Amino acid sequence: MIVGKRRPLGGWWGGPIVFLAPAVILFVLLFAGPAVSSMYVSLCKWTGFTPEMKFTGFRNFGKLMGDFGIQKTFPWVFTNGDARFWAGVKNNLWIMSVGGVLFFFFAMLFAAALNNPHFKGRKFFQTMIFFPAFISVVGTAVFWKLIYNSKSGLINLAIRGMGGEGIQWLDPKNAMYSIIVMMIWAGVGGTMILLLAGMRRIPRDYYEAAEIDGASAPQQFFHLTIPMMREVVIIALSLWMIGSMKVFGYVQALLAPAISDEAQVISTLQYEYAFSNRNCIFMMGRATSMAVVQLIMVLLLVWAVRSFRERQSVEY
Amino acid sequence: MMCAAATNPGVTAMRIGTIVLLFYCLVSIAILWAYARTRWYPLYLLKSCWVGLTIIGFIWIITMSLADPGPEHGGVESEYLKNPAGPFAAVGDYARTTRAIYASSPWWLFLLTGLLLLWRGLAGHRHADRDGQTRRSLSVSFLWAAAVVAVAVLALLDWGEGMWVYRFSGALRVGALCAVWALLPLPWKRRLSPWALGAMIALIALPLAVSVARFDWSPYTYATGNYAFAWKTAQMGKYVLNSVMVSLMTVGITTVFASMAAYALTKFEFRGRNAVLFGFIGAMVIPAQLYIVPLFLMVQGWSVSAGPVQFSFMDSRIGLSLIYAAGGLPFATFLLTGFYRTLPTTLGEAAAIDGCGEWQAFTDVFFPLAAPGMATAAIFQFLGVWNEYQFALVFLTNDRLKTLPVGLYNLSVSQQYAANWSALFAGVTILCLPTFLIFVILQERIVAGLTVGAVKG
Numbered sequence: 219m220i221v222g223k224r225r226p227l228g229g230w231w232g233g234p235i236v237f238l239a240p241a242v243i244l245f246v247l248l249f250a251g252p253a254v255s256s257m258y259v260s261l262c263k264w265t266g267f268t269p270e271m272k273f274t275g276f277r278n279f280g281k282l283m284g285d286f287g288i289q290k291t292f293p294w295v296f297t298n299g300d301a302r303f304w305a306g307v308k309n310n311l312w313i314m315s316v317g318g319v320l321f322f323f324f325a326m327l328f329a330a331a332l333n334n335p336h337f338k339g340r341k342f343f344q345t346m347i348f349f350p351a352f353i354s355v356v357g358t359a360v361f362w363k364l365i366y367n368s369k370s371g372l373i374n375l376a377i378r379g380m381g382g383e384g385i386q387w388l389d390p391k392n393a394m395y396s397i398i399v400m401m402i403w404a405g406v407g408g409t410m411i412l413l414l415a416g417m418r419r420i421p422r423d424y425y426e427a428a429e430i431d432g433a434s435a436p437q438q439f440f441h442l443t444i445p446m447m448r449e450v451v452i453i454a455l456s457l458w459m460i461g462s463m464k465v466f467g468y469v470q471a472l473l474a475p476a477i478s479d480e481a482q483v484i485s486t487l488q489y490e491y492a493f494s495n496r497n498c499i500f501m502m503g504r505a506t507s508m509a510v511v512q513l514i515m516v517l518l519l520v521w522a523v524r525s526f527r528e529r530q531s532v533e534y
Numbered sequence: 535m536m537c538a539a540a541t542n543p544g545v546t547a548m549r550i551g552t553i554v555l556l557f558y559c560l561v562s563i564a565i566l567w568a569y570a571r572t573r574w575y576p577l578y579l580l581k582s583c584w585v586g587l588t589i590i591g592f593i594w595i596i597t598m599s600l601a602d603p604g605p606e607h608g609g610v611e612s613e614y615l616k617n618p619a620g621p622f623a624a625v626g627d628y629a630r631t632t633r634a635i636y637a638s639s640p641w642w643l644f645l646l647t648g649l650l651l652l653w654r655g656l657a658g659h660r661h662a663d664r665d666g667q668t669r670r671s672l673s674v675s676f677l678w679a680a681a682v683v684a685v686a687v688l689a690l691l692d693w694g695e696g697m698w699v700y701r702f703s704g705a706l707r708v709g710a711l712c713a714v715w716a717l718l719p720l721p722w723k724r725r726l727s728p729w730a731l732g733a734m735i736a737l738i739a740l741p742l743a744v745s746v747a748r749f750d751w752s753p754y755t756y757a758t759g760n761y762a763f764a765w766k767t768a769q770m771g772k773y774v775l776n777s778v779m780v781s782l783m784t785v786g787i788t789t790v791f792a793s794m795a796a797y798a799l800t801k802f803e804f805r806g807r808n809a810v811l812f813g814f815i816g817a818m819v820i821p822a823q824l825y826i827v828p829l830f831l832m833v834q835g836w837s838v839s840a841g842p843v844q845f846s847f848m849d850s851r852i853g854l855s856l857i858y859a860a861g862g863l864p865f866a867t868f869l870l871t872g873f874y875r876t877l878p879t880t881l882g883e884a885a886a887i888d889g890c891g892e893w894q895a896f897t898d899v900f901f902p903l904a905a906p907g908m909a910t911a912a913i914f915q916f917l918g919v920w921n922e923y924q925f926a927l928v929f930l931t932n933d934r935l936k937t938l939p940v941g942l943y944n945l946s947v948s949q950q951y952a953a954n955w956s957a958l959f960a961g962v963t964i965l966c967l968p969t970f971l972i973f974v975i976l977q978e979r980i981v982a983g984l985t986v987g988a989v990k991g
Contacts (some may be wrong), residue, residue, distance in 0.1 A: 237798035237896065238810065241791040241863055248860035249817060252825035252832060324584070331581050345729050346585040349973045352980075354921035356939035356964040360946045364598075364962070365591055370618030372594050379619075393569050403588075408984065415985040464821040467923040485823050485924075492827050493928055502827050509824040516819060 260507035265500050278507035303508060306484045307515075309394055313483070314462040314519075317398040322451075325405045329413035330439060343509075348407030355467030362400045363388070363472055391463060393473060393481035401468055405461065408456045416450030417443060456523045463516050484512050590622070592966070597621060599760055599959035602753040613753040614955045620754070624745030631741040756956065764945070764960040772934065773941030774964070776851060780937055781919045783855035784862065785912045790865035791859065793874075793908055795898050799867070800874040801882055812869065815863040822924055829857065830928055849932045857929065858919050866911040868982070873907030874900065910983035913976060920969075938965060 260278055262271035282303050328347055332340050348357060365372045366387035374384040387396045420443065428438050444451070466485035469477065477486055492505035544737035597620045604611035617623055746796070765771040799811055833853070837846035877900060885895040926937045938943070942961050949958040973980070 234798040234802040234804045234807075236893070237794040241795035241867060242810065244787075244791060244856065244860045245814070245817070245863050248812065248829065248857050249820075249825065249863070252829040253817070253820050255828045255832075259831075324580070328584075334790055341744070341960045343581060343585055345974060345977060346588055347581070348977070348981075349970055350588065352921075352973045353966050353969050354918055354939045354942075355923050356943050357962060357969070360942055360958070360962050361591070361966070363946065364595065370615060372591060372619070372622075375619045375622070407674065411981055411984055433755075453595065460819065464823070467939075471923065471939075471946075474943075475947065485821075488823050489924070492830075502831065505595050506824070509821065509827070512820075512821060513824050516821065520819065
């Protein structure tokens, strides 16, 4: 659509500024401003109780990266402060990779199933798969907390009904898997819709041509559907990557108040450092520097996916 | 209550009331209808399991929200703790009920069923073959029928006690049958006559129907008490109200502001236009965690008190709405920019000729035309805020002002210690059910919005 070149009627100040001002003021004041100033906060030491911040340069990042100096001096401040952060990073990457593979397997499977024009009850299945995405994160977490309950949760009841032992789903060593299952359950619908939209955009003629050439259904899927919807897959992939790097509510609501180190992710650890430290030592600067590292990781991932997209785009 | 079936099997068979049989016939017919209408491919097994488990989970949650919370209905000794599976215990009890029923059934019933199936099977039935042609062929169903009758006879004679079949409990056997059914090749399934199928389902499902019907539902009649507790004592009602207020304020602010911004960004040429647009798009990548700490510290100090009116960002619904609105603006502006771009610029020019100012052209011409786009943006914003957790956790410390997610989280923590589980189940239901209904109503628009936002953008 052509954007008309118009001089504002009421001059510069009567024109775009008036329309843009409320949004931009709100955005800068409560979003962009804090986001930019977080870059400075991440370079400071700050408990949050006193107004003055102590500028310490890259000390926070140094501590995250593995300077154990503070622990040698004050071993009671944090046990394994940096190790916890890196455990969190590892968990985020674990959700992103292992969870991502399962997530895309299911999303693609469901999208392919719903794309079948012969399939009756499509609407029903779409509703049932998609709607968990719209229950609040906490609702999902509490729902699954009840289902994961080791004594009286539905899963363990079923396992015991079949003669099994029952699994401690929320124990530190299993918690990550439980979180991945829950996140897939909640998120697969949205991605399914995206992939379905991508599949619908592929012209029918292509499938007819493939059928005439004698391609079987799986062949059509792998050699026609997937290459044709590369764009959508990459968008869905980057959304999953961003989402899994930022995940907070699922972990917090499922496992708090006692999140073990095996199940911490960056965001919950950051929340703990900044707002709910058990030792009542709030480390605002350190928490913000964690968020900066998180942002850098997200940007790197998105950039990597984008560059892949530009390299391998298909024209049709 | 399930054990009664094992001790006096004779009574069990007698108690099968008309309602049970009716229910069970209806279910059989529904399954037959579903079989006729749908095509079940092995691939779909996973999807069916997925959806089936979701449904079972929600039925379980809703059932437990009706359960008796305990003596004097105040918690502690909940029905949930006594029988956590509720009516689903019937599935686990399947083997025992099966034997109890079949052992008490007269032998001629099995003979009759077997003969009927054999007859129908040998007679064959009409079915559509691979090319859609109708043909009549020998049904494979009598093999199945023979197997089912054999199992029933084994149960009747109590021979099966030590057999490998009985090592598995009922749930596993039902699951195995479903799996076999799903993996059965389609041509075979086409050759399975509906008669035989009906009889099979009948023999398998009858004990289940009996258990569910005989299930003691009397402890599951405390809906009003549990929901009243969750709504009043646990303050879910207040949280819902807070959530509604915050969501609506946020949606209002975001939609109007983003609409104005999108109008300015698409209908005017000015320096820095692309920079603003780029800023908004770039901001969508920024995680909330990045700016929550500076925002918290910044906002802590801000409070306006003008006479009786005191306003601060902390512990304030309006403040939280403004914060949410700022967070939601980038996406809403992005979405609406795409929408405003499709509205022809000539409309504004025509309005200008008719004597409209810029402001009037916006309010009277473009704003109403952009309503569908704004509805999409509003839905996304509403759902986002309704479900938001982290900001609400940090910026609202006053219990009176908390939003629904934080409230439910508090409820989930406190009720575990208070052992009023039923109230917790009721709380989850209060959170999930309206969302489900709203989702079902708005699904088309949500799907369209998601598709437009991501596929085209």
